[in-house]
Amino acid sequence: MRSPAVLLIHSFLLQLAAYIVRPTSAYRAIELGVDPRLVGLIAASFALLPLVVAVSIGRWNDRGHVMPSLVIGGALMTGAGVGIHLWSGGLASLLMWNAVVGLGHLLAVVGQQTLVARLGRERLDSAFGTYTFAASLGQAGAPLVLAAVGGSAVVPDTGLLFLLYTGTCAALLLITGFLPSCRNTGRKDGGGRSLRSALRVPRATGRTMTGAMLLSMLVLAAVDLIQVYLPALGVEREIPSATIGVLLAVRAAATMASRLGLARLAARFGRTRLAAGSAIVAGAAVAALAAPVPVVVSGILLAVAGFALGIGQPLSMSIVTAAAPAGTTSTWLALRLSGNRVGQSLIPAVLSAFTAGLGTGGIFVATGIGLFGTAAAARFLIDDDR
Template sequence: MRRWPWVLLLHAMFLQLAAYIVRPAAAYRALELGVEPALLGLIAASFALLPLFIAVLVGRATDAGHQRAVLLGGAMLMAGAGAGLVFASSSLELLLLWNGVLGLGHLMCVVGQQSRIAEGESGRLDAAFGLYTFAGSAGQAVGPLLIPVFGGGRVLPDTRALFLAYTASAIVLLVLTFPLVRHPRRTGRAGVRPEIPRGSLGSTFTRTTRRSRGKLFGAMVVSAMVLGAIDLIAVYLPALGVERGIPAAVVGILLSVRAGATMASRLYLGPLVARFGRAELIALSTAVSALAVGALAAPLNLVALAAVLVVAGVALGIGQPLTMTVISLEAPRGTQGTWLALRLSANRLGQSAIPAAVGLVAASAGVAGVFGVTGAGLALVAGGSWYSLRRGRG
């Protein structure tokens, strides 16, 4: 394996490390500022709002050969957001602003990373995306472990120290971007260079068959719901800890347990797909995640809570990389970046709409109700995936 894929994996790890330091830290800062738990969904929504409208433009830019600029711009925005959070996050409005900048930088980095993976050999995409998301999960596991370092036995940790740790991680990400973008784009499948996208955005849709469009949009729905659930765990588990008096150190460990379980699920995706089938794994893992996330609403002790998060982590970890593979395989050559960006737009729509909707639940049913509603949403998506699978076979 050439040197740059390892740089890409490190880039993915530090991107998610930074994000999963700042996501719970932002929730804790909001609670410090006296924000009601029902409004915490705004923190997740602000992260997703700008990317929701810009993702497709970023994807088309990568298809047009501007992948380097996208990666560098994203890393710079991540670092800039860190400075803002450290020095100017004394109100909810400022917190939402810097989360928006952070979300845009995160999106640009993710589109750049995934478009590089999508250029690989079709027969190895499940394993490649599994390894890529494994690296990201490693960052997700390490990030929350900093909460015990700065939180100790307190319910609320030192959020300024967490923001400084995020900024340091974002600077490392920026440094890693330079060796990554020095390497030329890989050639396309079977040694064919990727095409430059031509025509309007509408032509991207018309170049796909009706069957492929069904698969592409189905993958987007699953991806949006799964990522929304992962985000809600990151944002609302700290709130659940405050509500139940669980120290911040323990919450950080629980978040790392979830991410560690997700890492484990992604190591063997290639063999699992070969044995059970990609569509079957997507439907089954989404159904299991529905049960596990819904169980978080119950008044569990810490051991049971950790066990449920392990199951949720394993199940939620399978859907994301497999939907990336579906999109990479079904998208016409030269449009993978655009379709992957459309998938990210769907993700950000889910990250905006789902937290806003469940925030209303938190206002009436408490934080635990958020997990119950999210589990129900996952169950609906799992049922739709299974129905589509059966119909496709029929």
């Protein structure tokens, strides 16, 4: 893959920006006196437009518009930063600007993943592992920015945070012009096909795609649930918030470590066995968090869970890219992203409804069971042991 450093920096900046603006928008809503029960709408607004247009954006990229997708995505995120800083006087404006951020983020992510798929086609597992490592670094860096700005305050300086977000997006847009071109590296012979034709694949390929998307969806939902419910578990067990922060950092570090070693793991075990095995290990570790164990043991469990969960996202990208027919890679990657958004929206709500009487520990047990089911589905559906 040519000029990998620029693409990795682009990935880092994109996720850093997204993970700064989302919690900052929630803090701004609290400043404005919005009912806390409505703050969740901000997260939903970020995912709303991507759910509607993801596949269309994928088709657009398949027709050779990767660089325009990246440029427009960066421009929308930058413009939304200016708008949210200057004109966010109520919940409606916050929802609107976050929807624009979500659309820009989707355009940029699809463009990035298309570049990785086309320029790193000979080493997919290594390329996607390194790419998602850079993204994870951005996701891990955002809380440090929030902590540095907020200090001991309950509500940080949202104006400063929005300025930092906008500056990050401006830097993202600036380096887009230095990204490697994939104009002559991709297979675009299918770019003119209709959507129905692009999604019509052999049964075996369809099963593989379904298994990869389920893996991606459940793994991402599990990570989100850990982020939300580990602090709640800490409150129940009177674990200091600083300790919970360290535990979450352990999970994030383990996730990044597994992504750097993804190519070696895939070569040794094969993609199908690695997908199923990582989901089983993650499920066991996450479910075990419900047990009343010492904090040190919880840290070990989160390290194991983080390492295993870190495999699912880049591996699913590799599987989808390898299985996609010529000229449809971006479409299938975008469809995978749509599945992720659905999972992030629905799975936490469903689990909360069905485990309401079981306490926070029940969430972890149910998440572990879901990962076991994902492992079984991956072993049955994915046919990609390369």
